[in-house]
Amino acid sequence: MGRRKIRTAHWLLDRRWRLKMACALGLPELASHNPFVKDLEELGYELGFVGGYLIIYGLPYLDAQGALQHGDWASPLDLNNAVIDTPSDHQAWWRGSRPCDQAKRELRLGGGPNTVTIAQDLVTSQSFSFKLQENGAIRAYRSFQEKVETYVDVITGPALAAYPDATPLRGIAVKAAAQGSPLRYPDTMSSRYQMNDISALLRGKSIAIIGLGGTGSYILDFVARTHLDRIAMFDDDKIHVHTIFRIPGFIPRAIGELKVDALARLYGNWHAGLEPVPERITASNIERLKGFDFVFVSVDDGPARLLIVDWLSARGIPYIDCGMGLDRSLVGLSGFVRATGTDRKAFDENVGTARLPTQNAKVNEYRKQAQITELNALNAVMAVIRFKQHFKLLDRLDEATCSIFDTATLEIDKS
Secondary structure, three states: OOHHHHHHHHHHHHHHHHHHHHHHOOHHHHHHHOHHHHHHHHHOOEEEEEOOEEEEEEEEEEOOOOOEEEEEEEEEOOEEOOEEOOOOOOEEEEEOOOOEOOOOOEOOOOOEEOOOEEEOOEEOOEEEEOOEEEOOEEEOOOOHHHHHHHHHHHHHHHHHHHOOOOOOOHHHHHHHHHOOOOEOOOOHHHHHOOOHHHHHHHEOOEEEEEOOOHHHHHHHHHHOOOOEOEEEEEOOOEOOHHHHOOOOOOOOOOOOOEHHHHHHHHHOOOEOOEEEEOOOOOOOOHHHHOOOOEEEEOOOOHHHHHHHHHHHHHOOOOEEEEEEEEEEOOOOEEEEEEEEOOOHHHHHHHEOOOOEOOOOOOOOOHHHOOOOHHHHHHHHHHHHHHHHHHOOOOOOOOOOOEEEEEOOOOEEEEO
16 A cells, blocks of 8 residues: 555544544633633533534624624634644634625635534535735644634624624524523523522522612622512603612613613613502502512601501511611711511511601611712612521521611611
């Protein structure tokens, strides 16, 4: 046998061995040995590893008419055990039509019509052979990462420029839908640390937030990142210049808009189960709170607090009532941040006291609109912790019905 035939036979054996090794691997193992692949997956690309090919599904591109389309990119891997070696060639395969630029000209990706059956349900229609140039000469890809990034940038660039809302990160929506909750992003942290059973304790639950001011909007910020089924927001007030300082982040064009509508617009990016209700809870509509699994009460009116918490606790609907009091001291402001609840016992033990006030303070610096977002956020944190304790997501070692944080001493008093 001639040397050329021997070399060819060795190459074929090596190629078959590599393909056999690739087929034995799965995407999780490939990602665990190749940080770049893991990073692609965690960024939100929808990846597959099929028959020795890495697949990136759903890449946006422009067709010959300038319309937005999505195609699937595939490249064979040169594997050294589970580690991806430097690619041996420039070629890649594509399921879709030829990608074009914004002038409707085909991108210079090389290749042409080419059918490759990667799997029964994955057959390509095009091949590419995009070659890099450096100092006037063609050079090989230095890594598989460079090959992927080059192809993705060239193919998707015109589409992302023409359609700003387009995204190559189809894996985010796919994984979010697969988790079966209103969260628009996949809860990868829970799965990564084997805590899906804990985060699942909020599935199917409905809550209400009454009052979407400083504390209420921070409560929404926290609970919108959970698997709650429904989050209703009750507030009939508009956003003014002084109140926008108390809302997490920044909402463009929010001044003059109803709080619940502006917050639903913002946090609808996180959660699909938001229900804005532009109403103040009074005796005439309090029946709307029936059926909720938990209610956050974040109002600054004593009589309204009494009505709501009395009604909830009498009907066995768990709640947390939030509040804070601040006064000017010799140096700055001094006061407390409070969370009270969650049952009738908490109401009976605290009603009419500083732990559950039912009258409005006559002189109070907080009511003069001091900008104290850190205390609003802290108040929300205390409330959400107690809420998660109620549903067993967090452990609880005491039976206190009220917790009060002193801003001057940084101490918490529980009773």
